Amino acid sequence: MTNREIILSRIREGLKVAAPHPYPSxxxxxxxxxxxxxxxxxxxxxxxxxxxxxxxxxxxxxxKAAFRVCADTNDARQFLQALAAANGWKxxxxxxxxxxxxxAPRLGLAVVNTExxxxxxxxxxxxxxxxxxxVLVAQTGSVLVSSGSAGGRALSVxxxxxxxxxxxxxxxxxxxxxxxxxxxxxxxNFPSFLSFITGPSRTGDIERILVLGAHGPKKLTLxxxx
Amino acid sequence: MNxxxxxxxxxxxxxxxxxxxxxxxxxxxxxYYTKRDENQGRFQSWSGARDAAAEIKWEAINHLDRYLExxxxxLEARGTRVFWAPDAKAARDYIVSVARxxxxxxxxxxxxxxxxxxxxxxALEKEGFEVVESDLGEYIMQLRRxxxxxxxxPAMHLTRQQISxxxxxxxxxxxxxxxxxxxxxxxxxMRRKYCEADMGISGANFAIAETGMISITENEGNARLTTxxxxxxxxxxxxxxxxxxxxxxxxxxxxxxxxxxGQALTCYNTLYGGPRQPGEPDGPEEFHVxxxxxxxxxxxxxxxxxxxxxxxxxxxCLNVCPIFKNIGxxxxxxxxxxxxxxxxxxxxxxxQDWKHLPQASSLCGACTETCPVKINLHHHLLHNRRNAxxxxxxxxxxxxxxxxxxxxxxxxxxxxxxxxxxxxxxLHGLVQGTLLDPLRAWAKTRSFPRVAQKSFRELWRERKTP
Numbered sequence: 001m002t003n004r005e006i007i008l009s010r011i012r013e014g015l016k017v018a019a020p021h022p023y024p025s026x027x028x029x030x031x032x033x034x035x036x037x038x039x040x041x042x043x044x045x046x047x048x049x050x051x052x053x054x055x056x057x058x059x060x061x062x063x064k065a066a067f068r069v070c071a072d073t074n075d076a077r078q079f080l081q082a083l084a085a086a087n088g089w090k091x092x093x094x095x096x097x098x099x100x101x102x103x104a105p106r107l108g109l110a111v112v113n114t115e116x117x118x119x120x121x122x123x124x125x126x127x128x129x130x131x132x133x134x135v136l137v138a139q140t141g142s143v144l145v146s147s148g149s150a151g152g153r154a155l156s157v158x159x160x161x162x163x164x165x166x167x168x169x170x171x172x173x174x175x176x177x178x179x180x181x182x183x184x185x186x187x188x189n190f191p192s193f194l195s196f197i198t199g200p201s202r203t204g205d206i207e208r209i210l211v212l213g214a215h216g217p218k219k220l221t222l223x224x225x226x
Numbered sequence: 227m228n229x230x231x232x233x234x235x236x237x238x239x240x241x242x243x244x245x246x247x248x249x250x251x252x253x254x255x256x257x258y259y260t261k262r263d264e265n266q267g268r269f270q271s272w273s274g275a276r277d278a279a280a281e282i283k284w285e286a287i288n289h290l291d292r293y294l295e296x297x298x299x300x301l302e303a304r305g306t307r308v309f310w311a312p313d314a315k316a317a318r319d320y321i322v323s324v325a326r327x328x329x330x331x332x333x334x335x336x337x338x339x340x341x342x343x344x345x346x347x348x349a350l351e352k353e354g355f356e357v358v359e360s361d362l363g364e365y366i367m368q369l370r371r372x373x374x375x376x377x378x379x380p381a382m383h384l385t386r387q388q389i390s391x392x393x394x395x396x397x398x399x400x401x402x403x404x405x406x407x408x409x410x411x412x413x414x415x416m417r418r419k420y421c422e423a424d425m426g427i428s429g430a431n432f433a434i435a436e437t438g439m440i441s442i443t444e445n446e447g448n449a450r451l452t453t454x455x456x457x458x459x460x461x462x463x464x465x466x467x468x469x470x471x472x473x474x475x476x477x478x479x480x481x482x483x484x485x486x487x488g489q490a491l492t493c494y495n496t497l498y499g500g501p502r503q504p505g506e507p508d509g510p511e512e513f514h515v516x517x518x519x520x521x522x523x524x525x526x527x528x529x530x531x532x533x534x535x536x537x538x539x540x541x542x543c544l545n546v547c548p549i550f551k552n553i554g555x556x557x558x559x560x561x562x563x564x565x566x567x568x569x570x571x572x573x574x575x576x577x578q579d580w581k582h583l584p585q586a587s588s589l590c591g592a593c594t595e596t597c598p599v600k601i602n603l604h605h606h607l608l609h610n611r612r613n614a615x616x617x618x619x620x621x622x623x624x625x626x627x628x629x630x631x632x633x634x635x636x637x638x639x640x641x642x643x644x645x646x647x648x649x650x651x652x653l654h655g656l657v658q659g660t661l662l663d664p665l666r667a668w669a670k671t672r673s674f675p676r677v678a679q680k681s682f683r684e685l686w687r688e689r690k691t692p
Contacts, residue, residue: 003310004298007465007519010312011291014527019288038477041275043268043490059490095507114507120421120455140480140491152507153454157447157494176476183437183472190437192304192503192513193454195496196479201447202493205363206386206405208254208379214362214409215416216447216494 038176045139045173052138052171053224059141063199064212065220073102076165076223080107080130083221087161089127093118095151097132099165099225104130114151123154128161129217135181136166136222139174140198143222144182147193156197162217164197167225230559231582237557238586247383247554254382255545261488262542268490269480279481280600283536286435286468290526293435293468294517300438304500306513314344314520321346321427321460322353324514328458330355330425334416336442336449337361338429339377339539340462340518343561343574346427357427358419360448362412369396375555376563378486378541383554416448426452426510430463431538432478436471439499440515443482443492450494459510461498464518466535478538485598486540525573531606534569536599543593543603549586558583565593569606572614581614641683648677 001009046052053069060067070076083089084107091110094100104111112122131150133143143164150156172178175196182194201216212218227235241247266272286293298308311317325333333350335341335357347357347368359368363380367373369392374380381389386403393399399411428449430440440461442449453459469478475495483489502509525535544550544564555563560571560583568583584607593603633639654674657663665674680688 003312003316006312007310007517007523008291008294010519010523011294011465011526014523015288015290017527017529019284019529019532021284038275038278038473041269041271041278041477042480044270062490117507124417124421142491147503147506147509153450153509155507157450157454174476175479176473179472179476188437190439190497190499192500192506192509193496193498194439195450195494196491198491198493198495200493201445203362203409203446204487205361205366205379205381206384206389206408207250208257208382209405211406211409213413214446214448215360215413215451 039174042174042176043139049168049171052173053168056136056138056141056171059138060199060222063141063220065141065199065222067222067224069224070226072226073099076225077103077106079223080163083163084109084128087127089161091126092128092130093123093126093151093155093159094130095132095155097149097151099132099167100130103165114155120154123158126159128163129155129159130163130165131156133164133166133170134185134194135170135172135178136224137172137175137178137196140196142175142178142196142198144178145195145197146182146191148191153193156195157201157216160213160217161219161221162197162200163221163223165223165225171224227582228579230579233559234557234582234586237559238553241554241557242552248552250383250385251551251554254379255551258488258545262484263488265484265488265490269484275477275481276598276600279477279598280533280536282469282474282477283538283599284533286470287466287526287532287535290465290468293470294465296435297433297438297468298515298517300435301500301515302438304438304503306438306500306515309514309516311516311518311520314518317344317462317516317518317520318346318349320516321462321514322349322355324458324460324512325350325353325355325425328425328512330458332419332423333357333425333427334360334419334423334452334456335364335427336429336444336452337364337380338427338462339374339561340429340464341427342374344462344518344520346462358416358423360416360419360452361444361446362409362448365412365416366392369393373556373561376541376544377539383556416451420451420455423452423456425458425460426454426456428452428459428461430461430467430515431482432469432475433463433467434472434475434497435468437497437499439472439497440467441475441479442496442498443479443494444496445487445489445493447494450496453496453498453510454508457510458512458514459498459501460514460516462516462518464520465522466537481598482538482540485542485596521574525570528573530609531569531573533599533601534566534573534603534606536601537566537570538599539566540598542596542598546592546596548588548590548592553586565603565607566601569601569603569610572610577610577614578618581610584608584610584614637683641681644677644681648679651677 093112096115200220203214359365366381431443432441483492501513550564572580591604
């Protein structure tokens with residue numbers, strides 16, 4: 001017998017005695033609402049896009065992430081130029097993408113493009129990373145990135161400052177909508193990496209005191225474009 | 227009394243009397259209670275969410291064979307190598323063989339209680355591989371050569387001064403009492419390790435059957451680096467981690483964050499569905515998933531306690547447990563501490579060796595009340611007590627209970643026993659606290675109540691015949 005057969009047969013043997021269903025109330029609730037969605041239990045989200053953007057902003061504040069609504073790509077570029085100057089950025093990591101290319105070229109910084117591979121030390125030496133994303137989640141203030149939309153796995157976690165560019169139509173109300181969106185977009189052919197990023201990297205491992213920038217970015221800046 | 231029970235008693239007695247230690251734990255947990263209540267309050271219905279989560283886990287665990295097969299076939303279709311490990315040794319041997327085959331020089335590891343359970347680091351170090359824990363708390367505990375103190379907060383019992391001293395001793399860093407500086411020291415050390423490491427080891431919080439992905443929840447970003455940079459990624463996953471659908475995460479991710487750390491959502495919730503795919507700029511060349519049984523199927527076979535496999539390892543039951551708060555995480559001597567540890571350890575490591583753990587409970591039920599997946603924890607502690615007694619009752623205990631049963635069935639005998647107790651009680655003072663005291667275990671920390679001068683029967687008789 002292979003290990004697989006050993007474990008599966010132990011499971012089937014074990015399950016021969018049925019466990020009583022311990023949550024009859026939940027079972028009947030589920031039967032009566034066949035379209036049971038976790039949405040009904042979770043924190044409420046507004047109906048309109050404006051309400052969702054406002055909720056996202058409040059969540060970003062709580063998470064100590066910077067959030068800015070930009071008038072257009074020019075506005076975003078000027079904001080990034082000021083940010084680069086204020087933080088003394090010399091080199092940034094980025095990837096190929098419409099929004100990145102609309103904003104990045106005239107920043108006047110050295111760039112590491114992760115498209116098609118990169119040298120690890122090169123990326124590690126970047127002062128910031130500029131990426132796009134799949135969707136923004138109003139309910140939690142999260143950004144869903146994938147290896148496709150954020151230049152691989154490391155770009156959005158290795159440099160100390162992560163800047164995300166997104167369009168207004170990328171805002172979704174909640175996690176359930178974000179996951180459904182991903183299933184519809186990828187149709188089973190998922191990228192090997194998908195991550196909900198919710199605020200800058202943090203730890204509470206020393207006396208449960210919040211410290212930002214544990215291993216990932218200390219700063220997260222989210223720019224929303226029309 | 228076996229060695230585990232003796233060590234448990236000694237450590238529990240010592241920690242319960244250590245007011246500084248208890249103060250630290252109380253302070254660390256006070257912040258958790260505030261944030262947990264705040265975030266639970268944001269749910270439209272936390273109790274509805276618990277019902278729904280419990281229902282989903284019940285569905286997954288009671289059809290585990292089907293969901294595991296689905297999970298594995300989808301993972302394998304994307305080029306992931308899956309190893310089924312019936313026990314701890316098989317899992318350790320497999321991971322060592324992967325490291326050998328790739329001639330690995332250095333390994334980074336993100337937090338995994340399942341890896342602790344099988345002492346993976348010990349096995350790899352014995353074979354000459356360097357393993358560095360990358361989670362800050364786990365790194366601190368690795369430097370101290372101690373097991374994690376708590377499922378979720380591994381170093382919650384240490385002060386910043388202790389951590390500063392530890393870093394000074396091992397890393398030669400400047401002493402500081404600023405948590406931010408201490409975190410920065412660990413960040414610098416770990417950056418070098420990430421860039422050098424050629425193998426990354428992680429655990430998993432959930433295994434999604436529908437899409438063949440593992441989901442890892444973390445705050446620091448250490449798991450993301452561990453799974454991005456090295457050329458080989460090995461994830462060790464208990465077979466009970468399965469969730470049927472991707473959409474289930476919409477419920478489980480916020481609940482894990484709120485119950486586990488009082489957060490609305492943990493900083494990084496990442497899904498991995500395979501090694502680097504064509505067209506992706508980075509990621510490991512090889513991705514291995516090790517599915518661990520290690521006696522979980524024995525727990526599964528116990529229909530009465532099967533729901534203990536619903537556990538998502540959030541640690542909420544530890545945080546509210548009056549026993550945990552007084553005796554601390556290390557007293558248990560187990561991988562999984564607190565109420566959930568006292569329920570599952572007797573199954574995973576042997577009932578007779580660990581039957582003292584379910585005894586160490588006030589049965590207050592705070593654990594059951596807080597559990598996000600509604601595991602009937604305090605009743606399972608009772609079930610373990612019953613099973614342990616049924617399997618091996620001491621002859622003396624049998625005689626005592628038989629005598630008690632006899633006495634309770636015969637009013638006359640009861641009457642004389644009560645009179646005897648009344649007559650003998652004044653003599654108790656002579657032996658109290660000594661080895662001859664039959665009540666010493668009970669009376670050590672309490673005084674024995676005085677037997678009433680008149681029994682109910684006597685009072686009743688007096689009332690009837692004035």
